[in-house]
Amino acid sequence: MPFSTLVMTRVSDMDIELQSLIDTHEQPFVVIDRSYRIVAANQRYCDAYGMTPAAIVGQQCHAVSHHSQRPCHENGEHCPHQALFTQGETVEVLHTHYHADNQPERTRIRGHRLRGADGELYLGEQLFPLEAEAGSECDAMQMIGQSPAFLSCVDNLARVAESEASILLYGESGVGKELAARFIHARSNRAGAAFIVINCAAVPESLFESELFGHERGAFSGSNGLKKGLFELADSGTLFLDEVGEIPLAMQAKLLRVLETGEFRRVGGTQTLTADVRVVSATNRRLLDEVDAKRFRLDLYYRLAGIDVTLPPLRERAADLPDLANFLLKRLTGGQSPCRLAPDAVAALQAYDFPGNVRELRNLLQHAVLSCRDGTIRAADLRLPPRVAHVRPDAASASLRDMERAHLQSLLDAHQGHRARVAAALGVTERTLYRKLKQHGLGKS
Template sequence: MSEEKVRILYVDDEVAYRRIFCRELGEDERFEIKTAEDGHDALRVLENFRAAIVLSDLSMPGMDGIALLQEIRQLYPEIFVLILTGVDSATEAVRAMKAGAYDYILKPFDLAMLQMQLDKILQHRRLLQGKDQSGNGEFHFENLVGQDPAMFELFECIRRVAPTCATVLIRGESGTGKELIASAIHARGDRANKPFISVNCAALTENLINDALFGHEKGAFTGADGLKIGFFECANGGTIFLDEIGDIPMQTQVALLRVLEMGTFQRVGGTDTIQVDSRIICATNKDLEVAIREKTFREDLYYRLNVITLTAPPLRERASDIPLLADYFLHKYSHENGKQITAINPIAQDLLKTYRWPGNVRELANAIERAVLFCHGQELLPEHFLPVIRLTTPALDLNLTLPSSSLPEIERHVIRQVLEAKHWNLTKAAEALSIARGTLYSKIKSYGIEKSS
């Protein structure tokens, strides 16, 4: 079955531009295209032709592009609007962005630039719909985002594991989304309408963890003035997620082993046996096999937990997902903070893709959120990220330190450091920078970069 075409409405009072647009994009089988000659005509067309994307000229008689944009935002908030503007209309273009335009394109438009903008919108649209390009695999799976093969494999594992009652151990570095994986397993399983209780074991002291997990009886200790229900009872019938399971003390490991084997426990200070039906999902960033050898983790508990193991890949091993994640967090935090930031500057994108992200997805999310808060324009620039990320380029095996300055100065600085790292071998430097050798040579001349004596 063929994929449904994306509907595009092109609005322009100039017949020549309408014809050019239809000629250039009309053969693209992804799109179904209609045109309108002004804002009022566009609204009439939209009544029967619900477009996914509207491209509108800014300056038109009657209802202009800004007025049309405002009407569309009011009537059809799901539609992506691109504004077409002349080179002398920068102020109006910014006003359009603030009014809710997805982006703007200069007229006369460049076909490659137009297609790039449309592809960007389609990617964002698929992200919101939770579908990838093929329409088969998902790259927005519950609250997990990714299109790297490792993520597709993880999504498939979650689908298979979720309907079962098996205990699951999730392994991975800090910040890789282990709790999101646990939540997805719960949401896709038979217990989805029951409680999902998340416990950070590392945040609980040895004296408090048993009380937190299993509760206590009245009078169990000084200050225990009443009965307290623990996390396991709160999760009865649902799922309990024990994060950082490698940090729990031996005494708690014994109690947890009993829950796994018999489904029972006793509250602190109590003698009654409590029966509980909670699915247990655990996570750790520690090497449990080493912990077993060091006698800090019980081997019998390890084998009880290790029924099914899922691995959350570090972000550096799924670097192809960085632009997707960055765009996801950009729109999330822009919306939450009431801002109209719609893009990440290409040089800033390169910085994000080259950084190794030791804090993984959590660190990327924090970096995007901070950048959004400090951004006063319509796109995130390199300087919005430089205070919080220290750029490292594994392919070059060097640290790049960047000036907090203009984009040309940043580019000049990066090129100089790469050239020095490659001993001024232009071929190798161009390869590392992912540009043509001729382009690199032109930039060296343009920026006046000279070899250090």
């Protein structure tokens, strides 16, 4: 959506570049300061809560989204505001929000670290409604590409969509595993039902069972009402378990049971419930290595990997980059007067390894749109980091752990040690990145 058609209200100290970044978001997006005050919001956010921009700015975020006078962490939810301003982390969480119709709706919230022109830290929240509308279809046009690797992958996805078997998607961070899962759902017999997403890495271990199976009123401190779990919400539809390798070991046995029997109980409940759910899961890990390391159950692996599909990284799809970049540019500018890629920009993109894959490409183009003054994006506008030689498996040499360490080090070098950028390139939270760096002895700098 172009700036001229965006209804945006902001306080005077917000950076114009920050405001323009908010402009490019297709989902509801809001900017919040340290005191929980909303300082900017795009029109989609205002529409979601049935308020005008003038009325929403200056409100406490929890009063708008939760109809509560207390911050969400005081009501038992994992709070992105507290995570950023207290722990210095950006997190992705699941909350219950009250939208314009005053009905509770499960909403996925992705936190972003933002800086204003005055240097002040702000929280950006991007919202994704958890329940897909019945009958909604995957936008097939998002599956852009003509390279052999891509066409083979799409053919595999189309074939497995017709099956009722569970599917395990393999691929590096940022290759589009959720998009592939939506593609499968839209072409399955369950397309008319819900498509539910959970990022397993973003859910605290203590809340995992409640998120999957729900809880009864008073099941634990802070649970003021009954909550349906994701299996209930996905009944007759598809449940997408993203970053499935992050599921806590203690939780894996309970997940295995519901996959085998279709039966479960809410936390604090005695009634046995049933759900008919097709599970699509995704990982960027070698799960059999996780099994060998005693971090993942072999029986759960076989239950999830009824069919496995590997998604190609962007560096193996160089021929697709011009079309994919142009498609993303149209999305970023709302389809009106999109910027054009100069030949040197196309060449620079095709020469880059893209460790963060399509997600990194979108982020690069998002920044380039802000630098584009005459309708043309040049190589200098892309702000590409120094070339990163992607670490490829070598059967005769390094172990998987060594390759992971080398890849992390190369990204740290490419981004001058800026951990937030490395986490964004990998598509993980800063907390997950910090844990990985510590494991490899790279977290002392």
